[in-house]
Amino acid sequence: MNRLSAEQGRGKAATDGSVSERGGSEQGAGLRLAKSKSPLPDLQNTYTHLKQRFSSGIFKKLILINICIGSIPVFLLTFFILIHSYRSTNTEIQRAYEQVLEHLTENTNTRFANYYDMIEHxxxxxxxxxxxxxxxxxxxxxxxxxxxxxxxxxxxxxxxxxxxxxxxxxxxxxxxxxxxxxxxxxxxxxxxxxxxxxxxxxxxxxxxxxxxxxxxxxxxxxxxxxxxxxxxxxxxxxxxxxxxxxxxxxxxxxxxxxxxxxxxxxxxxxxxxxxxxxxxxxxxxxxxxxxxxxxxxxxxxxxxxxxxxxxxxxxxTACNGIKAVICFKNNTVREKLVSILKATVLMGFTSVILIFFFAYHLSGKIAVRVNTLIAKMKQVEHGDLEIQNTHKKNEDEIGIIEKQFDKMVVRLSRAIEQNYITELENKEASLRLLQFQINPHFLYNTLESVSAIAMQKKAYVICEITEKLSALFRYAVSKQPGESVGFAEELRHIENYIYIQSIRFPSAFSIRYSVPQELRNCLMPCFILQPPVENSFNHGLKECKSGGLIEISARAEQSVLYIEIKDNGRGIETGRLKQIKAHLHDDGRCGKIKSYEHSIGLKNVHSRIQTAYGKAYGADIESIQGKGTRVILKLPLLYPETKEKADNKQNGKNDVQYTHRR
Known part of the structure; x- marks a missing residue:
């Protein structure tokens, strides 16, 4: 804290010094300007001022934008005036020659009518x-x-x-x-x-x-x-x-x-x-x-x-499709266009000059305020969080930004202090947590010892249960939440879980797998099959004494893998099923759902699938009360393909890539 305050103090002093120097130089320049009466110093000061103005990037951009915004309407207006003048003058001349053509076509039609009368007679x-x-x-x-x-x-x-x-x-x-x-x-x-x-x-x-x-x-x-x-x-x-x-x-x-x-x-x-x-x-x-x-x-x-x-x-003409065309050049049109062009160009040039002076004045004011805000940011960047409020009564967008920046600096100063205290507390909590951590290998070794003792006592059921439990625990601890595993590996995990449940509920249910061999190499996130299967045991088949059935099936359609976990349990009520679906898709319109235990695991599976593969995939649930429940998992059809990369210079090992098969 002391070091932070010292750095802030040095930054403030450096900033104050620079500001004082800048203020002193500006004040000195003002005094020299006031005392000078010859035109040469005035020109030098004007040149220096313009040079400083145009050295600002925001000033150049603002003045360019203002000139463009102001000049474009002038150019468009000039263009439309010329076009309108040209068209009106041209139309006037054309009407005169159209009258000539009207007389020509009338005579032509009359004479051809006489010819046709003659040949008719x-x-x-x-x-x-x-x-x-x-x-x-x-x-x-x-x-x-x-x-x-x-x-x-x-x-x-x-x-x-x-x-x-x-x-x-x-x-x-x-x-x-x-x-x-x-x-x-x-x-x-x-x-x-x-x-x-x-x-x-x-x-x-x-x-x-x-x-x-x-x-x-x-x-x-x-x-x-x-x-x-x-x-x-x-x-x-x-x-x-x-x-x-x-x-x-x-x-x-x-x-x-x-x-x-x-x-x-x-x-x-x-x-x-x-x-x-x-x-x-x-x-x-x-x-x-x-x-x-x-x-x-x-x-x-x-x-x-x-x-x-x-x-x-x-x-x-009205006879035989004959058409009369007159080509003419008229110097009157050209002379009128030249005079209009001179007037519009003069007007446009005057407008551009006025726009430039207006843009220079407006852009200069904005640039000064933006540069002041940048100076504050640089001051904070050097560690000095004690800045002065210079936004005054400006309530436009720049003033609001400057005001909010000042507030943000105050909050940042408080947050730094709070973060420093929080870090100390977190370090103390981490030390306490390390004291109570248990080495997972101790649990593996303990389960192995129990299995060995059960084998010596010829308690083969306990031995089998211990091995399955050890495999479950090893799978759960060794896998990361976002890690992808093979379909076959996930099925083996489910088989271990099913075995333990079959010891608890003998003859109460049966399990059926309908997974084609070519789909067992597909990749998927780990731990996405166990929550639906647990829901089948804990809710669907909870009161089932015999005849229960859980079926796990898979199929591929157009690069999409569909996995279904279906049971013939008691099903879910219609109203509760709607709540579970709303909680699953989290549309924000449902309130709290009573008894989350049926949907929280499935919600977790749905969120993990969408996080890994996108919104097009996920989980869904269907149920009919008294007939059973079906959970559908929609995943991309992914297969692992291993190849050695020649440009892997870090470890030289094989990389596993995932390709989308059709």
């Missing part, structure tokens, strides 16, 4: 039907073809300047060919370059490219069915009409976009095939990449060379 023209089926001698292929061409030209003149390229009638009536400018037979159509496309189409239109000019042509197809009752081919197919539309002329008529503008127009088919394009000369476009972007529904496209952004606006 041509297919329903009875004059064309009669010319396609006239086989009289007065007429001929050329005369009938001229009649058909005349009717077709009437409709073409009515729909002039609409981009029509050609309108042909193809006859399929056998024995009645027609030949003229706008009429021929299907056999001649087979030699045309568009016929293969027509043959493979499943719709009433198709697209093809002229090999000589490269122009894209859209062809509308309509079968010709005889509708005149007087016609001998009434209701039959007479051929088909193909109306060709030159898409270049068609869209040029209402898309007067000059090449030097910043716009590019694409007319695409349903399969994203380019049918018409009018490209700007101000930038180059990778058409393959652009089509992929359009197919994916992207509204912004970056030019591969310059990196400039193009905005894409697209709209689908």
């Amino acid at each position: 041509l297919c329903a023209n009875v004059t064309i039907h009669a010319a396609m089926t006239d086989k009289s001698e007065k007429s001929g292929p050329w005369i009938n073809g001229a009649i058909i061409s005349r009717e077709v030209n009437k409709y073409i003149r009515l729909n002039k300047n609409l981009g029509l390229d050609k309108c042909m009638v193809y006859s399929e009536v056998p024995g009645c060919p027609v030949y003229h400018q706008n009429a021929t037979t299907r056999e001649y159509a087979m030699y045309e370059y568009w016929y293969d496309v027509y043959k493979n189409t499943q719709q009433d239109y198709f697209f093809y490219t002229k090999p000589d000019t490269g122009e894209v042509i859209m062809s509308l197809i309509k079968p010709v069915i005889a509708t005149d009752f007087s016609n001998p081919y009434y209701g039959k197919r007479l051929g088909f009409i193909k109306l060709d539309i030159d898409l270049q002329d068609f869209f040029n008529s209402f898309l007067p976009i000059e090449p030097d503008t910043a716009h590019t127009v694409f007319i695409l088919s349903e399969e994203n095939r380019i049918l018409y394009k009018k490209r700007s000369t101000l930038y180059e476009i990778d058409e393959t990449d652009l089509l992929q972007k359009i197919r994916n529904g992207v509204s912004i496209y970056r030019l591969p060379k310059s990196g400039r952004l193009l905005f894409l606006v697209q709209k689908r």
Whole structure:
């Protein structure tokens, strides 16, 4: 105690000295700062102060955390402002071009409606039907073809300047060919370059490219069915009409976009095939990449060379899946984004500076208090438990920690004194205990002497009982509580116990073992079979004069060993069985149980199994009053496997390892 007080005194003196020195140096620095009027000492003192501040680890971490917490919202706000401005500006420009596309699609739908009306009227023209089926001698292929061409030209003149390229009638009536400018037979159509496309189409239109000019042509197809009752081919197919539309002329008529503008127009088919394009000369476009972007529904496209952004606006017409796409670049969007970016960056930079000064001030206050607490801890570490209360009126978390630390130091000082007294008392008690210890070998030798005397007197029963009792005592003393033993060794211990009980209660019970040979090498904690067997004797078979049965069985299922100890005794009442189960599993809801003697041993077995192998294993009990009780032990299926470890440098002996078998 004197030495402890001396060390505490030295630690306190050293601490007080360091505190005095630190206080003196701070006071001297304050005086020098007050007396100094030149700017150079002020800068030096400021530098020293900042250096001391930033040398603190907690200060650096706190200021970093505060800056991050404060800066992240600023950056997020800046980001969202830019995104919102970009989207609103882009939406405004896109709406303007959507109106252009709306006008384009309306004109396209109107003109295609006229084309379909024209081809419908041509297919329903009875004059064309009669010319396609006239086989009289007065007429001929050329005369009938001229009649058909005349009717077709009437409709073409009515729909002039609409981009029509050609309108042909193809006859399929056998024995009645027609030949003229706008009429021929299907056999001649087979030699045309568009016929293969027509043959493979499943719709009433198709697209093809002229090999000589490269122009894209859209062809509308309509079968010709005889509708005149007087016609001998009434209701039959007479051929088909193909109306060709030159898409270049068609869209040029209402898309007067000059090449030097910043716009590019694409007319695409349903399969994203380019049918018409009018490209700007101000930038180059990778058409393959652009089509992929359009197919994916992207509204912004970056030019591969310059990196400039193009905005894409697209709209689908009501006819034949044709889609119109306008690509444009607008410097207004970029100029607005640049001005907004400058304003937001300036605002963000100003906010970060303000956050830094706020974080510096707040972190400095917290760091000073934390360092004070650390100084107290170091003081206690050096043995000085007489610390001063410096937490004052601070009731925040740091103040509470400091306050509790002061209380803990007081309790620690008292505990050290109490522990010193307790150690003295324990040493005195240990000396007294050693005086009353009995050497276990004395008991072994005594039992051996009794057995030898019984053998000489030919009292063989006493000799046998003495040997079994000696084996029981040797097993109980030699095993540690957490030691694992083999199943066979545990069974031998039970057999010795059963033998002694059979001498006490002759002809009162019988024992049956159902343990497969392959399970007798399994490992388990020692002394887990005796408590259930004792319960069977002390409770289940207590009043049994004859016919009692105890059965010990074992089985393995999916790497789990199940051991059952079953008797045919009087069983347990339902209410008491619930209490025993609650005490066994210790769920905290049961109160005290009367007569613990039936469950305390089983509770011990259950706790030892779970301590050794985990909560998935343990003991359970089942009982039916008047029929008997069954205890089930659930253990992992473990076998010992011995192998010599090459890296065992301490004793060079074999180590026993336990492996889980399936």
